[in-house]
Amino acid sequence: MKRTCILLLFLVVVLNSTISYAADINIPEPSFYFYVYDEANLLDNEAEEYIIKTNEELNKKTGAQIVVVSLNSLDGEDIRLVAVKLFEKWGIGSREYDNGLLMLVAPNEREIWIEVGYGLEGPLPDSKVGRIIEDSIIPYFQEDNYQDGIISGFNEIIREVEEEYGITLDRENINEDLYYIGEYEGYTGFFQGIKGILIIIGIIVFLIIDFRLFNGFLTYSIFLRGRGYGGSYRGSSSRRSRGGGGRSGGGGAGGKW
Amino acid sequence: MMKGARWLIVLIVVVIAIGGLLIGRYNTLVGMEEKVNGAWAQVENQLKRRADLIPNLVETVKGYAAHEEEVLTQITEARSSFNRANTPSEYAEANAEFERALSNLYVVVENYPELKANQNFSELQYELAGTENRIATERMRYNEAVEEFNKTIRRFPTNIIAGIFGFEAKQYFEIDEQDMKVPEVNF
Numbered sequence: 066m067k068r069t070c071i072l073l074l075f076l077v078v079v080l081n082s083t084i085s086y087a088a089d090i091n092i093p094e095p096s097f098y099f100y101v102y103d104e105a106n107l108l109d110n111e112a113e114e115y116i117i118k119t120n121e122e123l124n125k126k127t128g129a130q131i132v133v134v135s136l137n138s139l140d141g142e143d144i145r146l147v148a149v150k151l152f153e154k155w156g157i158g159s160r161e162y163d164n165g166l167l168m169l170v171a172p173n174e175r176e177i178w179i180e181v182g183y184g185l186e187g188p189l190p191d192s193k194v195g196r197i198i199e200d201s202i203i204p205y206f207q208e209d210n211y212q213d214g215i216i217s218g219f220n221e222i223i224r225e226v227e228e229e230y231g232i233t234l235d236r237e238n239i240n241e242d243l244y245y246i247g248e249y250e251g252y253t254g255f256f257q258g259i260k261g262i263l264i265i266i267g268i269i270v271f272l273i274i275d276f277r278l279f280n281g282f283l284t285y286s287i288f289l290r291g292r293g294y295g296g297s298y299r300g301s302s303s304r305r306s307r308g309g310g311g312r313s314g315g316g317g318a319g320g321k322w
Numbered sequence: 323m324m325k326g327a328r329w330l331i332v333l334i335v336v337v338i339a340i341g342g343l344l345i346g347r348y349n350t351l352v353g354m355e356e357k358v359n360g361a362w363a364q365v366e367n368q369l370k371r372r373a374d375l376i377p378n379l380v381e382t383v384k385g386y387a388a389h390e391e392e393v394l395t396q397i398t399e400a401r402s403s404f405n406r407a408n409t410p411s412e413y414a415e416a417n418a419e420f421e422r423a424l425s426n427l428y429v430v431v432e433n434y435p436e437l438k439a440n441q442n443f444s445e446l447q448y449e450l451a452g453t454e455n456r457i458a459t460e461r462m463r464y465n466e467a468v469e470e471f472n473k474t475i476r477r478f479p480t481n482i483i484a485g486i487f488g489f490e491a492k493q494y495f496e497i498d499e500q501d502m503k504v505p506e507v508n509f
Contacts, residue, residue, distance in 0.1 A: 145455050149462075191452030192445035314364065315459030318448050 090142050092154050099155075099306035105135035105172050107211035116219060119234055121306070123223070127230045128159030128309060129185070131222055133215055135170045144171055148180040149315055158182040158311025165311035166222060172211060177202060178319035179218075182311045188229035189222065195318035197221045206322045347483050354471045358492050361464035362410070365495060368456040369413060372420070373404045375453065379446050383427065386437035390430050396423035410464075410493045417457070424450070461495050468492040 096102045100120040101113045108116075116133055123129050132155065139147055148169045158165020164184035170177050179194050201221045205214030227233055275283040380394055400423045403416035437443055472491045475484035483489075 145458070149459050190449070192448040194452075195445075195448035313459075314368070315456040316452050317455070318452055 090147065090150060091140060092147070092151050093136075095155050095308065097305055099308065100130065100132050102132070102134040105137050105170070105211075107135045107170065107172060107215065108133075109212065112212050112216055115216070117306075119219075119223060121304070122234050123226065124306070124309075126232050126234075127164065127226070128162055129164040129166075129226055129230070130157050130159075130309060130311070131166045131168070131219065131226070132157050133168045133170075133219065135172065135211075137173060139171050139174055139176075144169060144174065144176045144178045144319060145180075145315065148178045148317070149313065152180050152182070152311075152313045156308030156310040157313070158184060158309055160310030163311040163313070164226075165309070165313065166226075167313070168215065168218060168222075170211065170215065175206075176319065176321050177206070179222075179317045180313050180315070181317040182313045183316070184311065185226065185229075186316050188225045189317075191316060191318050193225070195320070198318055198320040203320050203322045344483060347480050348487060351471075351475065351480065351484060351487070351489055354467070354474060355489065355492075358464070358467045358471050361460065361467045362495075364460040365410075365457065365464050366413070368453060368460050369404060369417065372450070372453045372457065373401050375446065375449055376401045378442075379450070382440065382443050382446060383431075383437065386434050386440070387430065393423065393427050393430050396426060399423075410495045414495050465494050465496075468494055 093102065093104070098113075098117045100117045101108065103113065116131075120131055123131065134151065136147070148167055151169065152165065152167050155167075156165075157167055162184040163182045165182035166185055166189070167180040168177070169180065177198060179198060181189050181191075181194060197218055202214045202218040205211070205217060223234065272284060275281055376397060380397060383390070383394060397420070400416060400420035403419055404413070407413040407416045431437055431443075474480050475489050475491065
């Protein structure tokens with residue numbers, strides 16, 4: 066009886082042995098807010114908030130998701146492959162309509178790739194995406210102005226998506242400064258200057274306390290965490306977002322600067 | 323009598339267990355084969371999409387560089403290879419042929435600044451580059467599906483089921499490393 070049981074167990078194990086998959090390239094986990102993963106720290110809080118809020122409204126109305134990702138390193142991989150794999154892993158856009166889009170920026174490799182989900186290939190064919198990169202993004206990037214380049218490209222994409230779905234997102238109410246890119250630059254108010262100084266003082270105090278009391282443990286652990294933390298933004302919204310399971314098939318366009 | 327009944331029950335349980343698992347495995351194989359077929363359909367779609375871009379490309383180039391007949395013929399021929407192709411390896415060959423022709427074209431284009439500046443041509447280049455990447459993506463997914471399927475049907479004991487029901491290993495969509503290089507598009 067015992068032997069029979071063992072035999073049965075053996076059969077079950079053998080017949081159900083799963084297939085092992087080859088190790089894949091290193092793709093980070095989505096950030097808490099999902100819509101922005103800014104590993105290379107190209108965006109400030111306002112810009113991140115703008116992208117997140119616009120997406121929350123867009124997602125509520127259409128299920129579409131426009132995700133912005135910056136990576137410090139592509140680890141020698143082709144940016145297009147990284148974009149496809151990241152899109153696949155995060156499932157950007159709704160499962161039903163595959164209406165996701167990924168803007169992947171690698172500032173150190175000086176490359177950008179915009180990966181368009183299957184469902185958005187209609188309003189955003191490769192040539193249009195290429196044109197947006199060429200006209201609205203690269204000119205800013207060439208001046209190392211990553212934030213305005215990303216926001217300007219993001220706005221162009223949003224405009225096409227709005228047109229496709231016949232909706233209007235009230236972007237202006239969220240942050241007028243960012244929507245009108247050209248006027249944003251000169252605006253650095255008194256309080257923003259103070260804020261910067263306070264942040265620096267805060268960091269110095271943190272470092273002193275950490276190295277005195279914990280031998281620098283906290284500082285090291287922050288740096289050693291490396292990949293896996295892509296968002297500095299901790300804004301008013303505490304809603305966590307996730308990918309809807311959308312897919313892409315390598316459509317889109319890229320550029321270098 | 324008691325002992326015989328007990329063994330009969332064990333036997334029935336074993337038969338049901340094995341039968342159930344066999345059916346499960348068979349269904350898994352069917353599902354995987356469908357996945358391979360679906361992935362192949364996507365590859366074929368993208369290849370066709372590119373083949374459809376060719377006439378437009380040829381027309382545009384002709385407008386500026388009509389006497390570059392050799393390159394234009396090469397591209398047109400690559401298109402007819404597409405139409406003749408049936409199996410994944412034939413498609414892969416036609417694909418490589420087209421990529422060679424395309425990289426030759428890009429060399430020629432360098433001599434025609436007006437063609438390079440042409441709006442239609444630059445849009446075509448984006449479409450070609452995007453399609454190129456779509457082909458690469460769908461090919462990768464197809465090959466992954468094939469690898470998974472082929473591994474499964476060769477494994478014990480699934481290989482027995484595969485043998486009984488006539489599941490055969492699928493062909494990869496393969497191209498020489500040299501041909502895989504996508505022509506660079508610079509502006």
